[in-house]
Amino acid sequence: MPDKKYDLTIAATYYEPYVSGFTQTVRSIAEGLSNRGWRVAVVAAQHDPELPLRDVVGGVDVYRSPVLMRAGRRLIAPRYPILAGQVAGNSSLLHLNLPTSGAGLLTSLARRVPMVSMLHADPHLPQSRFSQGLRHASDVAYRAAIRRSDAVVATSHDQAYASRFWPVIRHRNFTPIAPPCLDRRGGQPHYRETRGLHVGFLGRIVADKGIGYLVRAFQRITDPDARLLIAGNYHTAAGRSDLPVVQAEIDRDSRVRILGELRGREVNDLYASIDVFALPTVAGSFGTVLAEAMMCGVPSVTTDLPGSRYPVTATGFGRLIPAGDPRALERAISELATAPREWKEQKARAARARFSVATSLDAHEVLFTSLRERTASRQHR
Numbered sequence: 228m229p230d231k232k233y234d235l236t237i238a239a240t241y242y243e244p245y246v247s248g249f250t251q252t253v254r255s256i257a258e259g260l261s262n263r264g265w266r267v268a269v270v271a272a273q274h275d276p277e278l279p280l281r282d283v284v285g286g287v288d289v290y291r292s293p294v295l296m297r298a299g300r301r302l303i304a305p306r307y308p309i310l311a312g313q314v315a316g317n318s319s320l321l322h323l324n325l326p327t328s329g330a331g332l333l334t335s336l337a338r339r340v341p342m343v344s345m346l347h348a349d350p351h352l353p354q355s356r357f358s359q360g361l362r363h364a365s366d367v368a369y370r371a372a373i374r375r376s377d378a379v380v381a382t383s384h385d386q387a388y389a390s391r392f393w394p395v396i397r398h399r400n401f402t403p404i405a406p407p408c409l410d411r412r413g414g415q416p417h418y419r420e421t422r423g424l425h426v427g428f429l430g431r432i433v434a435d436k437g438i439g440y441l442v443r444a445f446q447r448i449t450d451p452d453a454r455l456l457i458a459g460n461y462h463t464a465a466g467r468s469d470l471p472v473v474q475a476e477i478d479r480d481s482r483v484r485i486l487g488e489l490r491g492r493e494v495n496d497l498y499a500s501i502d503v504f505a506l507p508t509v510a511g512s513f514g515t516v517l518a519e520a521m522m523c524g525v526p527s528v529t530t531d532l533p534g535s536r537y538p539v540t541a542t543g544f545g546r547l548i549p550a551g552d553p554r555a556l557e558r559a560i561s562e563l564a565t566a567p568r569e570w571k572e573q574k575a576r577a578a579r580a581r582f583s584v585a586t587s588l589d590a591h592e593v594l595f596t597s598l599r600e601r602t603a604s605r606q607h608r
Contacts, residue, residue, distance in 0.1 A: 234265045236318040238311045242271035248515035255407040258285040259588040270311040272304040312336030331368030334375045344376040348512035382513035389533030407587035408518040414495030423452025427501035429516045432459045437507035439473045444556035458486040498523040511535045521578035526563040544574035
C-alpha cells in the first residue's frame with residue numbers, strides 16, 4: 228500500500244526505460260509536472276523483470292506491477308489495476324492512458340478519484356479470432372473508462388472524430404492536446420555517409436509502422452549515394468518485430484542501414500543526418516517522432532490516416548500518402564528532398580510553437596488544475 232499523498236497518479240502499462248512515443252509522452256508529462264511542483268506517481272507494469280518494483284525516475288515515484296505473461300504487445304499483469312487503484316486512492320487526480328490493461332477494473336477501484344482519460348490510439352491488433360475477441364473485451368473496458376472520466380484527452384480533433392470510441396467521447400468533457408514533443412535540434416550528422424539523399428525512420432520495428440513499404444519505396448530511388456536509415460527497437464518491441472519480414476529486401480540493397488535503438492542525443496544526431504523523415508504507418512496515431520523531425524527542420528511524409536496526418540495537416544510541413552503505396556511514398560520523398568531552405572525554416576518554427584513540451588504541459592496543467600479545483604469546490608459545499 229503506498230504511503231505517500233500525490234497530486235497526480237498516471238496509469239500507463241509501459242513506462243521508462245521502454246522506448247516508444249507512448250512512453251515518451253507519459254514521461255514528459257510526469258516529469259514536466261513534477262518540475263512544476265506537482266507530486267506525481269506513475270503506475271506501470273514491470274515490462275522487464277530486472278526493473279525494481281518501486282523506483283524514483285526524474286523526480287517521479289514509479290510503481291511497477293509484476294507481469295504474468297505477454298500476449299503480443301499486451302502485458303498481462305493481474306495485480307496492476309489493484310496497485311494503480313491503491314496509488315490513485317492517495318491522489319487528487321488520476322490520469323489514465325489508453326490503451327492500458329485492466330482499465331475497466333482500475334476505474335472501478337478508483338471511482339472516488341477525479342479522472343482524465345487520454346486516448347493515445349484505438350487498439351490495433353492483427354486479424355485473428357483470438358485478437359478479435361481480445362479487441363472486443365478491450366473496447367468494452369475502454370468505453371467504461373471513458374464514461375467514468377471527468378475529462379477525455381486525445382491528440383487532435385482528427386483522431387477523436389475517427390475513433391471508434393467517439394460516440395462515447397462526444398458526451399464527455401473532451402479536450403484535444405498534442406503530446407509534448409522534444410526539441411532535438413543541435414545534433415551532429417554522425418549517421419550521414421554521403422552527399423546524397425538521406426531518408427530516416429525512427430520507431431518500433433513492427434508491421435504496423437509500414438517498414439516494408441518504406442524499403443520498397445526507397446529502392447525506387449536509383450542514386451547510389453542515397454541512404455535509408457532505419458532506427459528503432461527490434462529486439463524487445465511490444466508486438467512482433469517486422470525486421471525478419473523485410474530483411475531479405477534490405478539485404479539486397481547495400482544503401483539501407485539498420486541503426487538499432489537510439490536514445491538521447493543519438494536521436495538528435497539522426498535528425499541532423501537526414502533530409503526527409505518517413506513514417507508510413509498503417510495504423511493511425513499521432514507520430515511524436517514525426518513532429519520532432521519537423522521541429523528540427525526536416526520535412527516529413529506519413530500516411531493519410533486520422534491522427535497520423537495531424538502533424539502534417541496542422542503545419543503543412545510534409546506530404547500525405549495513401550496507406551501501403553510505395554510509389555506514392557517515393558514520389559513524396561523525392562519532392563520534399565528539393566524543398567527550399569527558407570520554407571523548411573519557416574515550417575520548423577511553426578512546428579516548434581505547436582508541439583513543444585511547454586505548450587503541451589501548459590494545456591495539461593490547465594485541465595488538471597481545473598478538475599482539482601472543481602472537485603475541491605464540490606467537497607466544501
